[in-house]
Amino acid sequence: MADDKLKLYEERKKRFLAAMNLEKPDKVPVRLSLSEFVAKHAGYTLQEIYYDLEKNIDSINKLLTDFDLDAITGAPSLWWAGLHDAVGAKYLKFAGRELDPNTQFQYHEEAYMLPEDYDAFIENPTEWILNTFLPRLHEELSEPGSYRANLSLIKGAAGMAMQQGMNKKAWATWAAEYGGVPAFTAMSKAPFDTLADTLRGLTGIMLDLYQRPEKVKAALEVLIPHNIFYGMATSGGEMEFPLFMPLHRGSFPFLNPKQWAEFYWPSLKQVIEAFWSKGKRTLFFAEGNWTPYLESIAELPEKSIVFHVDMTDMAQAKKILGGRFCLSGNVPNMMLAYGKPEEVRDYVKRLIDEYAGDGGFIIDAAAVIQGDAREENIRAIIETAREYGVY
Amino acid sequence: MAKETVSKNTFKNLPPGVCVPWEQKAKELGEIKGDPEIIKNQWEQLDAFAYMYLWWWVQR
Numbered sequence: 001m002a003d004d005k006l007k008l009y010e011e012r013k014k015r016f017l018a019a020m021n022l023e024k025p026d027k028v029p030v031r032l033s034l035s036e037f038v039a040k041h042a043g044y045t046l047q048e049i050y051y052d053l054e055k056n057i058d059s060i061n062k063l064l065t066d067f068d069l070d071a072i073t074g075a076p077s078l079w080w081a082g083l084h085d086a087v088g089a090k091y092l093k094f095a096g097r098e099l100d101p102n103t104q105f106q107y108h109e110e111a112y113m114l115p116e117d118y119d120a121f122i123e124n125p126t127e128w129i130l131n132t133f134l135p136r137l138h139e140e141l142s143e144p145g146s147y148r149a150n151l152s153l154i155k156g157a158a159g160m161a162m163q164q165g166m167n168k169k170a171w172a173t174w175a176a177e178y179g180g181v182p183a184f185t186a187m188s189k190a191p192f193d194t195l196a197d198t199l200r201g202l203t204g205i206m207l208d209l210y211q212r213p214e215k216v217k218a219a220l221e222v223l224i225p226h227n228i229f230y231g232m233a234t235s236g237g238e239m240e241f242p243l244f245m246p247l248h249r250g251s252f253p254f255l256n257p258k259q260w261a262e263f264y265w266p267s268l269k270q271v272i273e274a275f276w277s278k279g280k281r282t283l284f285f286a287e288g289n290w291t292p293y294l295e296s297i298a299e300l301p302e303k304s305i306v307f308h309v310d311m312t313d314m315a316q317a318k319k320i321l322g323g324r325f326c327l328s329g330n331v332p333n334m335m336l337a338y339g340k341p342e343e344v345r346d347y348v349k350r351l352i353d354e355y356a357g358d359g360g361f362i363i364d365a366a367a368v369i370q371g372d373a374r375e376e377n378i379r380a381i382i383e384t385a386r387e388y389g390v391y
Numbered sequence: 392m393a394k395e396t397v398s399k400n401t402f403k404n405l406p407p408g409v410c411v412p413w414e415q416k417a418k419e420l421g422e423i424k425g426d427p428e429i430i431k432n433q434w435e436q437l438d439a440f441a442y443m444y445l446w447w448w449v450q451r
Contacts, residue, residue, distance in 0.1 A: 078451075120400055123400050123403050124400040124403055126409070126442055126445055127401060129445045129446065129449055130410075130445050131400075134445070137448060157440075157441070157444045160443075160447055161440075197451070198449055229407030229408050230446055233443055234443075
């Protein structure tokens with residue numbers, strides 16, 4: 001690593017870690033959760049970044065050349081569309097195949113787990129995933145044991161290893177050549193989201209809460225150790241940076257507060273506490289509005305999470321969680337897409353004035369920044385934070 | 392939705408990270424002439440990789 005890039009990496013890392021530890025760094029750190037915006041900035045179509053891993057990675061090189069960011073979330077597309085085609089995955093639609101070359105990917109939700117699957121899932125979820133879930137999710141695996149099905153398993157596993165290998169190499173390059181610091185180094189989910197996102201889907205889980213609540217609870221109990229294991233395995237032993245946990249169905253009002261307390265929170269709390277006991281902090285990426293649940297979230301061990309504010313009431317988050325957890329986010333994505341740079345500047349200034357004074361604050365957009373964000377607004381966030389966010 | 396493929400499980404209550412437990416595989420292998428720990432270690436690493444591949448499709 002060149003000396004100047006090493007110095008830059010260390011400065012950014014120190015700033016980022018200090019905020020997460022509730023300290024006052026030299027400046028308010030800027031961590032932007034950038035996805036499809038990065039492709040647009042680099043001049044790639046969305047089809048190119050979804051299908052071509054090298055272009056997906058290369059787009060970050062340009063981002064890091066042009067923008068001064070303390071932490072980045074990695075290559076813009078989490079998903080490799082070519083791998084999805086290889087297994088015939090039905091749950092995502094990609095630019096350039098089902099969609100126009102510059103259309104954001106779309107999630108096609110179905111109940112890939114049926115109500116009658118609960119017992120087999122609870123007994124051995126891993127075996128159930130292979131024997132029942134994947135043949136439903138992957139068109140190529142729809143006749144298990146067939147030539148096409150066997151090939152899809154080979155291609156899928158090889159593809160995962162290829163993608164992860166390339167990402168690992170890319171992170172080393174981003175650090176060495178650009179001073180790029182990771183916003184997180186692992187991933188896991190709330191057990192309820194694991195069950196309610198890809199398995200039962202929103203319609204399925206909502207019916208289950210009324211028709212088979214005990215099965216739901218038993219499944220959540222089974223998921224707890226798996227989600228802990230998954231998070232620690234994806235960390236690869238790295239413990240300084242947080243684990244990314246995108247939180248979905250716990251947003252108000254998907255569940256009412258009684259359901260949230262009964263079904264969502266107990267298993268999530270156990271998972272986060274387990275990570276913290278092993279030394280891994282969670283980036284609690286609270287998509288949507290979590291205001292009614294802030295008092296419960298405050299029960300988590302101090303510093304064990306970074307609470308990310310999307311549509312949660314920022315003042316309430318600061319009042320209830322401030323001084324206990326680092327807060328991040330809240331620059332509205334709508335403003336980044338349709339607002340003017342002056343509006344963005346004013347918003348970022350206000351965030352810094354009202355919420356960053358004591359430290360423990362990271363500037364970010366409210367949600368993942370997609371292709372609709374205007375470049376001048378992204379620059380406005382960074383420039384304002386750099387000019388105005390000096391302690 | 393694809394055809395129904397619900398099947399009976401071969402194993403019950405396996406811990407995370409395990410698809411086919413080493414204890415089961417060791418029984419099938421019978422006599423091991425060298426150091427079983429070397430063989431066990433490699434079995435478990437690849438078994439955990441298979442586990443991560445399966446759960447990768449769920450944890451998204």
